[in-house]
Structures are given as structure tokens and as C-alpha cells.
Amino acid sequence: MAISxxxxxxxxxxxxxxxxxxxxxxxxxxxxxxxxxVGGQLSNGASDAAESLAIDLISASRxxxxxxxxxxxxxxxxxxxxxNPTWEPITVAFYDFDSGLGSATQIxxxxxxxxxxVLNGTMGYAAVYKVDASLILLGPGQTSTGGxxxxxxxxxxxxxxDLFGCFPNNMSTGELSYESTDALRITVEIMFDYANxxxxxxxxxxxxxxxxIG
Numbered sequence: 001m002a003i004s005x006x007x008x009x010x011x012x013x014x015x016x017x018x019x020x021x022x023x024x025x026x027x028x029x030x031x032x033x034x035x036x037x038v039g040g041q042l043s044n045g046a047s048d049a050a051e052s053l054a055i056d057l058i059s060a061s062r063x064x065x066x067x068x069x070x071x072x073x074x075x076x077x078x079x080x081x082x083x084n085p086t087w088e089p090i091t092v093a094f095y096d097f098d099s100g101l102g103s104a105t106q107i108x109x110x111x112x113x114x115x116x117x118v119l120n121g122t123m124g125y126a127a128v129y130k131v132d133a134s135l136i137l138l139g140p141g142q143t144s145t146g147g148x149x150x151x152x153x154x155x156x157x158x159x160x161x162d163l164f165g166c167f168p169n170n171m172s173t174g175e176l177s178y179e180s181t182d183a184l185r186i187t188v189e190i191m192f193d194y195a196n197x198x199x200x201x202x203x204x205x206x207x208x209x210x211x212x213i214g
Contacts, residue, residue, distance in 0.1 A: 016158060020138040023092065024054045025166065026131050030110040031117065037110070042102040049107045056094045056104050058185055060135065063161060063195040064088040089169055089191045096174070096184040104186050105173055112168050126165075133192075135161040165193030 028049040030036050037049045046052035070083040094104035114129040116122075137159035170189035 014140060016137055017140075020140070021060070022054060022136045022138065023057055023060045023133060024136075025050045025133045028053065028107055028111050029114040029129050029131065031113045037101050037107055041100065043097060043099040044102070046102075049102075049110075052102060053094060053104060053107060056097065058093040058095055060092045061090045062135065063090060063163065063192075063197075065195075087192060087194055089189045090163075091187060091189055093185050093187045096186050108168060108171055108186060108188055112171055115167055126167075129167045130165045130193075131167070133163040133166045133190075135163060160198040161195050162198070163190075163192045163195045166190050167192075 028037075030049070037052070042049075042052045044052055044055045046055055064087070066086045066088065067082045068084050068086060070081050072079050072081070094108070096104050100106070111129070114124045116124070136157050139156040139158045141155050167190070168188050169191040172187045174184055174186060176184075
């Protein structure tokens with residue numbers, strides 16, 4: 001079968017970029033004893049804790065799915081088959097601003113307390129600490145309207161993941177050093193039950209076909 005190794009069309013294809021994305025949790029659980037973090041306590045202008053984390057993001061990994069292998073034997077042969085898929089946790093990093101209760105450390109720590117209460121030694125209910133999230137990849141910000149090549153300034157969604165049953169499994173608050181003036185960040189490992197990639201409208205055409213977000 002013949003295959004073309006080079007084409008001028010490649011120069012007009014827009015790659016997805018690693019810096020154009022948003023991760024948003026539907027909400028961020030918190031222990032009743034600590035109280036919620038509200039808009040007035042958030043220095044980044046967010047209206048709630050979930051939006052605040054979305055603003056303070058640095059990096060996140062896209063979902064990874066592993067399909068595990070089963071095996072049966074007959075005589076001198078072995079036969080392999082797929083079984084019980086496993087979703088790997090995603091790693092998310094946030095800038096840790098000097099924002100009091102609105103800092104990423106404070107918000108994530110409150111979420112961790114709903115999983116495991118350090119002072120009481122008790123574990124939480126999954127119905128409380130598990131939330132869903134959306135991981136969205138964005139277009140370049142200017143989209144072609146077709147043959148006229150007129151550009152709009154709407155940012156389009158070009159890839160969308162839904163993550164179900166998310167909760168923090170590991171929280172690292174980073175290292176301190178008298179020899180460094182780097183901005184502090186925290187790294188969180190997020191477990192989830194499963195994820196789904198939207199495929200119905202992602203045609204891969206110019207500008208994409210997902211709904212606009214701005």
C-alpha cells in the first residue's frame with residue numbers, strides 16, 4: 001500500500017499545545033469543623049475553592065489507561081486475553097501563593113482531611129471526599145471561519161476529558177532551602193475511578209468543533 005511521507009498539508013495543521021488547558025474539580029470537599037473557603041478569602045479573584053485551584057495550576061498529566069492481561073494454558077500453548085483495566089492516578093501541581101486560607105496548600109489539605117482526619121485518626125466517606133472533574137484542552141484563541149479566513153477570538157475546546165470519583169491520594173508540599181528563592185508549589189496525586197474522552201464532535205478539523213468557552 002502506497003504511503004505519502006511528506007505533504008504540504010502538514011504545515012497547516014495545528015498541534016495541540018501542552019500549555020493550553022484547564023483542569024476544574026466540580027467542588028472541593030472540606031471538613032465541617034474547618035468551614036468552607038469562600039470568595040472573600042481567595043486572593044486570585046475566584047468565587048470558590050474549586051475555581052481557585054483551577055487558577056493556581058501549573059501542570060497536570062492526562063489520563064493513562066492500562067488494560068491488564070489474563071492468561072490461560074492448553075497443552076504447550078498460552079493464550080492471552082484482556083481483563084480488569086486500571087486507570088493510573090494523575091499528578092497535578094499548583095503554585096502556593098501567600099493567601100492564608102485561600103492558598104493551594106490550605107485548600108488541598110482541607111480536602112485531604114475529608115479523606116483522613118489526622119487529629120481524630122478517622123477515615124471519611126467516599127460520598128463526601130470523591131468529586132468529578134473536567135480536563136479541557138484549548139485551541140489557540142483565534143479560529144478560522146472557513147474559506148474567507150476571517151478570524152474570531154473565541155477560545156475553543158479541542159479535547160475534553162471527564163474524570164469520575166477524584167480524590168487526593170498523595171500531597172507533597174515541596175522542599176525549602178536557604179539557597180533558593182523559587183516560588184513554592186505543591187504536588188498532588190489524584191486518584192480516580194475512571195475517565196471518559198469525549199469523541200462525538202472532535203473531528204480534528206480547522207478550529208475544532210467543540211463549543212466555545214469564551
